Each structure stands twice: as structure tokens, then as C-alpha cells.
Amino acid sequence: MVAMRTARVALALLVLAGPAAAQTRDGNWLRCSGNDSEQAIAGCTAIIDAGDASNRSLASAYYNRGIALIRLQRYPPALADLDQALRLDPSHAKAYGARGIIHRRMRQNERAIQDYDESIRLDPWAPGTFYNRGVVYTAIHQHARAIEDFDRALVLQPDHADALGGRCWSAAVIDRLEQALADCTEALRLQPGRSGTLSSRGFIHLKAGRLDSAIADYDAALRFDPRLPLALYGRGIIRQRRGDTDGGAADIAAAKSIRPTVAEDMARFGVR
Numbered sequence: 001m002v003a004m005r006t007a008r009v010a011l012a013l014l015v016l017a018g019p020a021a022a023q024t025r026d027g028n029w030l031r032c033s034g035n036d037s038e039q040a041i042a043g044c045t046a047i048i049d050a051g052d053a054s055n056r057s058l059a060s061a062y063y064n065r066g067i068a069l070i071r072l073q074r075y076p077p078a079l080a081d082l083d084q085a086l087r088l089d090p091s092h093a094k095a096y097g098a099r100g101i102i103h104r105r106m107r108q109n110e111r112a113i114q115d116y117d118e119s120i121r122l123d124p125w126a127p128g129t130f131y132n133r134g135v136v137y138t139a140i141h142q143h144a145r146a147i148e149d150f151d152r153a154l155v156l157q158p159d160h161a162d163a164l165g166g167r168c169w170s171a172a173v174i175d176r177l178e179q180a181l182a183d184c185t186e187a188l189r190l191q192p193g194r195s196g197t198l199s200s201r202g203f204i205h206l207k208a209g210r211l212d213s214a215i216a217d218y219d220a221a222l223r224f225d226p227r228l229p230l231a232l233y234g235r236g237i238i239r240q241r242r243g244d245t246d247g248g249a250a251d252i253a254a255a256k257s258i259r260p261t262v263a264e265d266m267a268r269f270g271v272r
Contacts, residue, residue: 025050032064040068059089066098075102093122097129104136112136127156131163134170141268143170161190165197172204173269180204195224199231207270211238229259233266 028050031043044065047053053061062085069078079102085095100115116133119126134149150167153160168183184201188194202217218235221228236251255262266272 032061037068037071041065044068055088059085059092059095062088063092063095063098066095070098070101075106078102091122093119093126093129096122097126097132100129100132100136104132104139107139109136109140125156127153127160127163130156131160131166134163134166138166138170143174146170159190161187161194161197164190165194165200168197168204169200172200172207175207175270177204177208193224195221195228195231198224199228199234202231202234203269203271206234206238211241214238227258229255229262230266232258233262234271237266237271 025047028043028046031039032047034040034043044061047061048058048065062081066078066081066085069075069081079099082095082099082102085092086099089095096115096119100112100119103109103112103115113133113136116129116136119129120133123129130149130153134146134153137143137146137149147167147170150163150170153163154167157163164183164187168180168187171177171180171183181201181204184197184204187197188201191197198217198221202214202221205211205214205217215235215238218231218238221231222235225231232251232255236248236255238248239245239251240248252263259265
């Protein structure tokens with residue numbers, strides 16, 4: 001009789017423990033997939049350490065923790081988590097894309113492109129991945145290929161303001177000025193006050209010789225972000241052309257203090 005009562009008590013405890021454990025798992029998944037990075041790391045770690053998740057679920061936990069670590073700019077552990085996610089689920093397109101972001105931020109551009117290539121192969125319907133690969137092609141001065149990727153992002157998401165801004169810049173660098181102007185203007189319609197896009201449009205006007213419009217856009221960009229080196233340098237060039245030697249020199253000096261290679265960069269882009 002005592003043995004039977006003991007068995008019943010043990011069974012009752014197991015029955016009670018089941019819902020509690022499920023609630024704990026649910027709570028951990030809620031934290032793991034949330035936007036609070038520290039909470040996400042804690043929730044995902046609890047899921048990983050529990051040791052009872054399937055490979056696919058574990059891959060999701062490692063991926064989510066990797067994303068949280070990226071948000072905190074903790075790139076080496078984020079990369080380790082994304083590597084583990086891909087070992088567990090080699091078809092995880094988003095993990096390749098996230099790993100590409102890390103390589104891009106670490107200026108490992110070829111590795112970033114390889115990861116974006118694989119992400120796109122697995123999921124060719126994600127505009128953000130095409131945009132991100134376009135950004136890398138822009139960084140390595142392959143502007144025609146960057147424009148192709150921005151085009152594909154915009155086919156999938158026509159209101160992708162970042163892709164419009166990226167295509168605007170690449171088109172301006174290779175002297176497709178009318179396309180560039182249209183893209184920057186549309187990006188600013190979608191997201192007014194974007195300092196980088198205002199600076200890009202100022203650059204277009206500068207290359208086209210529309211100095212009043214150029215300086216207006218550069219002034220607007222610098223009101224939003226006074227430390228934009230390309231805007232400072234472009235405005236400095238215009239001031240010097242207009243005879244404001246001291247004002248131009250001050251802008252150019254400020255630009256060089258922020259980006260020492262700005263003069264060489266702008267010369268490569270067609271402005272001296």
C-alpha cells in the first residue's frame with residue numbers, strides 16, 4: 001500500500017512538472033526570439049543547455065543567439081553560433097545571410113559574398129540579402145554588379161529605401177546621373193531626412209555642375225550629421241570653386257580628419 005501511494009505521488013509530481021516544464025520552454029523560446037538582446041541570449045542559451053531540442057530547433061536557437069550577438073557587435077561569438085546553426089541545419093538561408101553581415105562588417109568582403117551567394121541560392125526571394133550583397137559590391141567598387149543586386153532587391157520590394165539609396169550612389173559613381181537622381185529623390189520621399197542619401201544627391205548635383213542644388217543638399221545632410229566626410233569634402237570643393245578659400249579649406253580639413261583618404265576617394269569617384 002505504501003509503495004502504491006509513493007508511486008501515485010511520483011506520478012502526480014510528473015504530471016504537474018509537465019506543464020511547468022512546457023511553460024519554461026515556451027518562455028525561453030519567447031525570450032530567444034525577442035528583440036531584447038541580453039534576454040534573447042539568456043533564453044537561447046537555456047534552450048541549448050537543456051539538451052532536449054531537435055537539431056532544427058537547436059539551429060534556430062543558435063541562429064537567434066547569433067543575431068542577438070550581432071546586435072551587440074560581439075562578432076566572434078556570433079560567428080561561432082551561426083557556424084553551429086549551419087552544421088545543424090545546412091539549409092538555413094538566414095544563417096548564411098547573417099554570417100555574411102558579420103564578414104561584411106569585419107571587411108572580409110569575399111567571404112561575405114560567398115555567404116550571400118549561398119543564402120540567395122537557398123532563398124532567392126529575400127530582398128535584404130540582395131541589398132546586403134550589393135553593399136559589398138559597392139565597397140569593392142564593383143558598381144555595375146551592385147546595381148544588379150539593388151535592382152533585384154527592388155523587384156522584390158519596390159519601396160526598399162536602402163536599395164534605392166544604394167543604387168543611387170553606385171549609379172552616380174559610374175556617371176548614370178539621371179538614374180541616380182531619380183533613385184535618391186525616391187529614397188528621400190520614402191524616408192525624408194536620410195543624411196547619407198542627401199549627401200549622395202549633393203554628389204550627383206556636384207558632378208552635374210548644379211552647384212546651388214549640390215550645396216543645398218550637402219547643407220541639409222550636414223544638419224542631420226555634421227560628421228559626413230563626403231558631404232564636408234564636396235561642400236568644401238564647391239566653396240573653393242566659388243572663391244570662399246577659407247571656408248572650403250575648413251570643410252576639406254574637417255573631412256580629412258574624419259576620413260583621411262577622402263580626397264583620394266572622391267577623386268576615384270570623379271570629383272577633384
